[in-house]
Amino acid sequence: MSTTEKQTDMLCFYVNGKKVTDQHVDPETTLLSYLRDKLRLTGSKSGCGGGGCGACTVMMSRYDVITKTISHLSVNACLLPVVQLHGAAVTTVEGIGSTKTRIHPVQERIALAHGSQCGFCTPGMVMSVYTLLRNNPHPTMEDITLTLAGNLCRCTGYRPILDGFSTFCQESSSNGNADCCRANGNADCCRANGNADCCRANGNGDSGQANGNADFCQKGTEYNGALDLFDRDGLLPLDETQELIFPPELILMSEAQSQARQEFHADRQEGDRQVHADRQEFHGDRGSWVFPVCVEDLLHLKSTHPEAPLVLGNTNIGPEMKFKGVLHPLIISPIRVKELYDITHTPQGVWVGAGNSLSAMQCILGNVVKSLPDHETELYRALLKHLPSIAGVQIRNVASLGGNIVSAFPNSDLNPLLAAGNCKLKVVSTGGSREVPLNEDFFVGFRKTVLKPEDVVLSVFIPRTRKWEIVRSYRQAPRKENALATVTGAMRVLFGPLSMVTEEISVYYGGVAPTTLRPRMTCDLLTGRRWEEQTFREVYQVLLQDVDLPPGSPGGMETFRTSLTLSLMFSFYLDVLTALKHMGVAVDVSPADCSAIEPLPRTFTPSLQEFQKVPDTQSEQDPVGRPIMHRSAVSQATGEAVYCDDLPHTSGELFMVLVTSTRAHAKIIEVNVTEALRVPGVVDVIRHSDIPGRKVRTMFGYHEDLLAHTQVSCVGQMICAVVADTKAHAKRGAAAVKIRYEDLPNPIFTLEEAIERKSFFEPHRTIERGNVTEAFHTVHHVYEGQIAIGGQEHFYMETQSMLILPVGEDNEFKAYVSTQYPAYTQECIAETLAIPSNRVSVHVKRLGGAFGGKVTKTAILASICSVAAYKTSRPVRCVLERGEDMLITGGRHPVLGKYKVGFMNDGRIQAADIQYFTNAGNTIDESLLVVEKIMLHIDSAYNIPHLRGRGVACRTHLPSNTAFRGFGVPQSIMVLENMITDVAAVLGRPAHEVREVNMYSGPSLTHYKMEFDADNLQKCWSECKVRSDYEARRLATEQFNQRQLWRKRGMAMIPIKYGIAFGESFLNQAAALVHVYKDGSVLVSHGGTEMGQGVHTKMQQVASRELHIPLSKVYISETSTNTVPNTCPSAASFGTDANGMAVKNACETLYQRLEPIRKQKPKGTWESWVDAAFFEKISLSATGFYRGPDCYMNWEQMQGQPYAYFTYGTACCEVELDCLTGDYRTLRTDIVVDIGRSINPSVDIGQIEGAFLQGVGLYTMEELRFSPDGVLLTRGPSQYKIPAVCDAPLSFNVYLLPDVPNPHAIYSSKGIGEPILFLGSAVFYAIKDAVAAARRHSSLIGPFRLDSPATPERTCLACQTPFTQIIPTSRGGCSKPWPLNL
């Protein structure tokens, strides 16, 4: 829709120093798609598309004509409409450095510090810190952690990222190294020109020597006396003169526009409706964006088009349009209306233009605070304290003040505080201007305000405070940073001089009603009352009447949210008392109470990573055992690393979008695709009947339809797929498919329902040693308990991605798929298309994380995608959006564990009977194998003589769950450890003592009669105890808890014994193919896929050692089924063990073949031998094979040898818990692991840290929520919280046990990908320990139930503080809960 006769304007902006002009831009295009699709700058990634993950972070720079300054802001390209960039300069990860020119210090440091594993998050991390450094070259660690709050990483555990970037905090020491050839501008430095062979770039073994630095990259370097994982000396210096300058043309353009605007206004007559020539318009297929340049024009537009939203940051409208399908035919974007950014100071306060971003507001208020006496700035300081907790920096940099207010989110952070602070709005329209108080009357309903559609909020008045006025605000969120609040509270109180009697009080809450809520009765009660405990006892009761959250309220968590209103009020009570005391009023504040208002610790301290040095006798060139940087870390940091969706578009390529079921259990009556086929660009709709070959996938005798056609059994089940020329068209086509269902009765969602209705997949599994039933008669105590463990979303940063290309002859297909299991994908595509496997080649360059989620589900998706390619004879790409991925692909199995345990007074457990119910979802997938793995780990690290486990996969109407790192073990052991914690609680003994008396020691037998030696298990435990200073700290914790009433500390030590290898023997084999080319370079192919775990880096190390050549000579291009066939999945922590042996085998063959030549020319070089071998007609290509261990498990006899060996470890964690909110912080974590002789300590420590934090997510924060109709509600980072930087332990120490060679795996190493995930439960048990301490205050002693994840809600309610206890249990409302309790 056009607003005037004007045609679309020319868009002009700069990207990486190059001018971009576009006359035909579609205003719906985001900067991210423009960069990736149009400019082919694929370094910026899409992890969520909604501003929640930071993978798309770029820097946006603008010139301000008034201040004549240039601002640099980190922004999320996925939400930024490209049309808003007119006149701006964008810098992407490609613009700051590349291996072809020079890499930037930010890129270098994240790579060198091993902060890039799968690398999908890395460009975003780089750009966040790059922007920080452009604004502040000397940041503090706090600056860096705050900057990274909006960037998620699923692999690393953040420690190495922080470590790498922390080097910018010590510029003088880390960059001033005179020894670095680069430091003084030496142009010949190996890094100066981005030399790809640079020792830094590739972890290159020989280039270090070339530079006279033999230790570089190859060895752990000495740092502060300890062996360090990376070399902190000689880092590339930060040099501002090297950065791209802001394009002068854009400055001239802005100045000229400003001049024209002034002249226009000077010439303008009263009432003139003439449109300013500078107003820009962009028109697309479905809508237009108009950019007024003055307030008159804005008001005119708004009065003509009152329904058109004003879009500034697009952080509210953008996600609504993208994810909810809201369409706005016209959008008015007043980002160039100067008046919206004006700041006007008055003696009463400051008028802040409503267009200012939240970050700008921080600067404005920061300056105001500096110029005024403290008592006048109470509100400003409260805002300054609160603003950094809103979203991440990238969002705050664009989200506007006016947008936040008008969006009127019920849990808005700003509205309660602005309302409590007596703020008002200047509202303008063509009808005039008026002031509107921001108070309870402003909010009239869910996301509705008193404003009329044509109203524009011009500015917000934020008043100064008066003497004796105190303002505070509080929030509680599912994650400490970058999370929408669960509840916010803001309060203001005014006293008479030196009085404790309130004269005025204002209280507002967010998150407890459809609008920002003023608890009227509470405010009335508090007015004119003394600020004392007695008053507040009444206040809490009245507040309970003001806040009405009956069961079934939208958002759920009714009791928790109600309790938060009380505890936030209590915090305000204490805060005010403390403030009054400082003001000289004679009040008593109990020191024990004060803990309620102290912030949780948040300062990161240096961490230790200890590993064994390689023997002095080892050749300098031999990289095995050294902390070699991930081979692609540099290209990941420069954005050059290619992921599936980075592959260039091919001619005629189509995009596929899936249509999924909206019903959990229903018959499909009709699928009507008529409308869909009419959508422009739509080419076809792929249905079940289009599948030429097998239409089902069969596992354990159960069939699963690739596309449902008669019936659906979960919301999210795939029914058909729309292919179109673009993703946008395919999405519109998918939305136009009409499906009629007939609901079937009684869907099953929860485990309780499945158990009651006996909805199980067969077979059940049972395992037993000893005589459990009899043993229960011989023990001192018998206790029964249970724990529910929630599921987990993989949240690999790269969503499911694939591109299937028909070659055009003989039914040949090339499939580029982000999969962990290329051979299975090949097999599935072949059988789906009814063609032989030799016509399908599957190629995998790298994956942006997988964690088990890219095996079976990917194969199904690739099969459907291949049908689309087959039917249309065109290349078809499918990349799931985050929400689709979460909805369709399932995750970790939720588990209900019930146990009966018999034990002696001294803590020895004699008998345990444990039952596991797993929620498999609607298909069996790998659920039976998950149940088996659960059964195999029920003993964990403990020798329980009489032990029985029973497990079953429950069939429900939820999306089918699948493999996930740990494959059932994290759920299995969690139940056992909970049981042990209960035993300790019954006996009143510390849990670690009960663990110790039951732990395996010496030569032992598992419950399935596999022999092992528990020595290293014991060593990990005792070493961890020493390293963590456990006893002393435990004592200190107890003392802390005695002193503090509302803050409790807890500690836990948890061991792990984890079986490595596949129980299905055939999966343990591996193969490799090694080519040596005439120039001496070596190409290795093997069956493992690189998904961040560093398998390619390790394989290069293996080849380097075996061929006795530098690492730089070895290259791995991709994993493909046409180089190495019939491979096994990269899973079960067995990738290095299996593929390493196969690569070794191939290299040995080649090395032996060269032996005669080496003997002839002993002084020759590798290149000369290879060259000679060619002329001697010696084959320079060899395959390698590894048969793998013959593992087996006989379930009838309940015995076997399902593993090759065990990996052991122990974690000790300490947390501090805020009992009033359930918020906690991990103060310190020490992990000791036996991984044999590490092939690459930096990679292995990376796996340990990353898995640990993923475990912390599983057990403490990641919560999948389904509606009572089985609809997944948590479909993105806004609703589903994975750990962020703030969740990393403040001190995170990892020790690899020395001198523990493992005879069962390559170079005496051990598999490590999965085992440590379970140790994240140490945080859960430390929280539980802290909760137990809190409960003791209420005289609640003994075992209590705390389900996993221990979210703030569960934790807070388990603490049973007086605030949770006074909430009436029966509060009416509907019986249907808001989310299901799975």
Ligand SMILES: Cc1cc2nc3c(=O)[nH]c(=O)nc-3n(C[C@H](O)[C@H](O)[C@H](O)COP(=O)(O)OP(=O)(O)OC[C@H]3O[C@@H](n4cnc5c(N)ncnc54)[C@H](O)[C@@H]3O)c2cc1C
């Ligand atoms: C990932 C993410 C995390 C977030 N976290 C938080 C959080 O922790 N706490 C929190 O409070 N919020 C949070 N938000 C919400 C965010 O703060 C708001 O979306 C933002 O402030 C809205 O501003 P905007 O400029 O982007 O609005 P836009 O999307 O541009 O516009 C929003 C609406 O406001 C109206 N509007 C805007 N300006 C005016 C004006 N001057 N006059 C009249 N109407 C106007 C528009 O018409 C439109 O309807 C988050 C958002 C995202 C995407």
Ligand code: FES
């Ligand atoms: S992709 Fe932009 S924030 Fe996630």
Ligand code: FES
């Ligand atoms: S390295 Fe951060 S998501 Fe993989």
